[in-house]
Amino acid sequence: MEGNRENFGGRVAVIMAMAGSAIGLGNIWRFPYLVGEHGGSVFIIVYVLATVFVSLPVFVSEVVIGRRSRCNAASAFSSLSGGNRFWKAVGFLPVAIPLIIVSYYSVIGGWSIEFLVKSLDMSITGSDPAYAEGLFDSFTSGGLMPVVMHLVFMGATVLVVAGGVRSGIEKFSKLTIPALFVLIVVIAVYSVTLPGASAGVSYLVRPDFSEFTPRTAAYAMGQSFYSMSLGMGAIITYGSYVSRKENILASSVGTAVSDLGLAILAGFAIMPAVFAAGIEPGSGPGLIFRSVPYIFATMSSGMPVLSTVMSVMFFLAVIVAAITSSISLVEVGVAFFVERTRLGRKAACLLILVLCGTAGTFCALDGRVFDVFDKTSSNFLLFVMALVSVLFVGFVMKRADVFDEVTNSGSLKTPARLFPVLYFLIKWVAPLAVVLIFVTNFIL
Numbered sequence: 001m002e003g004n005r006e007n008f009g010g011r012v013a014v015i016m017a018m019a020g021s022a023i024g025l026g027n028i029w030r031f032p033y034l035v036g037e038h039g040g041s042v043f044i045i046v047y048v049l050a051t052v053f054v055s056l057p058v059f060v061s062e063v064v065i066g067r068r069s070r071c072n073a074a075s076a077f078s079s080l081s082g083g084n085r086f087w088k089a090v091g092f093l094p095v096a097i098p099l100i101i102v103s104y105y106s107v108i109g110g111w112s113i114e115f116l117v118k119s120l121d122m123s124i125t126g127s128d129p130a131y132a133e134g135l136f137d138s139f140t141s142g143g144l145m146p147v148v149m150h151l152v153f154m155g156a157t158v159l160v161v162a163g164g165v166r167s168g169i170e171k172f173s174k175l176t177i178p179a180l181f182v183l184i185v186v187i188a189v190y191s192v193t194l195p196g197a198s199a200g201v202s203y204l205v206r207p208d209f210s211e212f213t214p215r216t217a218a219y220a221m222g223q224s225f226y227s228m229s230l231g232m233g234a235i236i237t238y239g240s241y242v243s244r245k246e247n248i249l250a251s252s253v254g255t256a257v258s259d260l261g262l263a264i265l266a267g268f269a270i271m272p273a274v275f276a277a278g279i280e281p282g283s284g285p286g287l288i289f290r291s292v293p294y295i296f297a298t299m300s301s302g303m304p305v306l307s308t309v310m311s312v313m314f315f316l317a318v319i320v321a322a323i324t325s326s327i328s329l330v331e332v333g334v335a336f337f338v339e340r341t342r343l344g345r346k347a348a349c350l351l352i353l354v355l356c357g358t359a360g361t362f363c364a365l366d367g368r369v370f371d372v373f374d375k376t377s378s379n380f381l382l383f384v385m386a387l388v389s390v391l392f393v394g395f396v397m398k399r400a401d402v403f404d405e406v407t408n409s410g411s412l413k414t415p416a417r418l419f420p421v422l423y424f425l426i427k428w429v430a431p432l433a434v435v436l437i438f439v440t441n442f443i444l
């Protein structure tokens with residue numbers, strides 16, 4: 001199998017593809033509204049700690065599973081456990097979960113395309129703020145446009161994946177991820193220089209510890225898992241395309257830093273503007289589709305061209321972030337179908353387009369279906385799978401084999417020195433943290 005499998009071409013390619021998966025709607029849509037709902041700066045602090053001490057070890061575990069097995073996420077567990085029946089069965093979870101996620105994820109991708117169009121034709125910046133704020137509700141209540149846009153987004157995703165690991169996924173991520181950082185930095189600079197923005201800046205940098213509750217921790221950790229694309233087979237699958245020469249720890253740290261960096265930048269792109277426009281920061285999931293258009297419409301009275309350009313850049317950034325993530329979700333399924341059935345890459349892409357296009361259509365038409373897909377996958381299944389991955393690496397795989405992967409047979413000095421700490425985090429800290437999130441979510 002090793003011979004005919006594609007690999008990413010080097011460290012930069014690995015980090016760009018993995019960061020492409022990690023950086024997504026989680027950073028630009030979910031992170032800012034969770035920060036707003038959970039006390040600002042305190043949430044960010046817990047989120048950073050959770051990423052370093054819990055998500056990073058889980059991430060490394062998934063890359064290890066992928067690279068060592070060099071196969072799709074379903075076969076990885078059974079191949080590493082010598083064909084054990086339990087692990088054979090468990091392996092189907094990380095293929096089913098991403099297909100559930102991508103179905104609703106691409107609906108949000110579709111909304112973003114619609115809002116890019118609305119930015120370009122100036123329906124946002126050319127109208128009064130209350131109208132701009134209401135655009136989202138009128139767009140999503142009835143009508144087929146959300147379905148059409150979802151299918152456009154899904155089609156674009158599948159087109160990139162059909163191009164292959166190197167000339168599709170890698171090329172696209174290398175091009176778009178740096179551009180995404182530039183877009184977000186420009187928007188953040190615009191946002192923090194708006195009159196009245198300073199209250200938003202201090203909301204992000206001055207912690208108010210009285211806001212901290214166990215729920216803050218649970219949400220911050222959940223967000224960190226979601227943002228790092230854990231528990232969905234995506235990192236296992238991408239890990240299987242990492243060559244034996246790469247340094248797994250360095251690539252994982254590079255991905256985590258990019259992901260954290262972009263989330264925090266997105267916070268600075270949104271929160272100061274939210275405060276400048278006098279909006280309540282804890283307004284929930286509608287933040288970027290209701291409040292952001294409101295902000296752009298408010299700001300356009302003085303400078304219509306500038307705010308139109310910013311609005312276009314913002315929704316372009318959301319689309320780019322979303323598409324590189326949905327690509328990684330689709331690739332999980334494609335790798336599975338290509339290696340386990342007789343389908344070729346293009347046929348597998350088509351099959352997923354039909355499956356997830358259909359499931360997503362229900363999400364686009366009915367908010368309740370959307371919620372079920374979102375909640376079951378991102379609040380529940382993701383943790384189950386992440387737990388399975390760390391337990392597998394910590395207790396099923398041999399310590400020596402894990403050491404071998406992380407240090408490239410002992411040849412990488414820094415990973416070798418850090419290994420005992422990393423292994424402890426994988427074996428004890430990460431599983432315990434996941435169980436704690438579960439308990440907190442259910443009891444509190």
Ligand code: PFF
Pocket residue numbers: 021022023024025026027098226227228229230232233234235325326328329
């Ligand atoms: N990490 C993505 C985000 O933050 O939007 C979401 C995601 C993508 C989760 C891919 C899981 C995954 F496999």
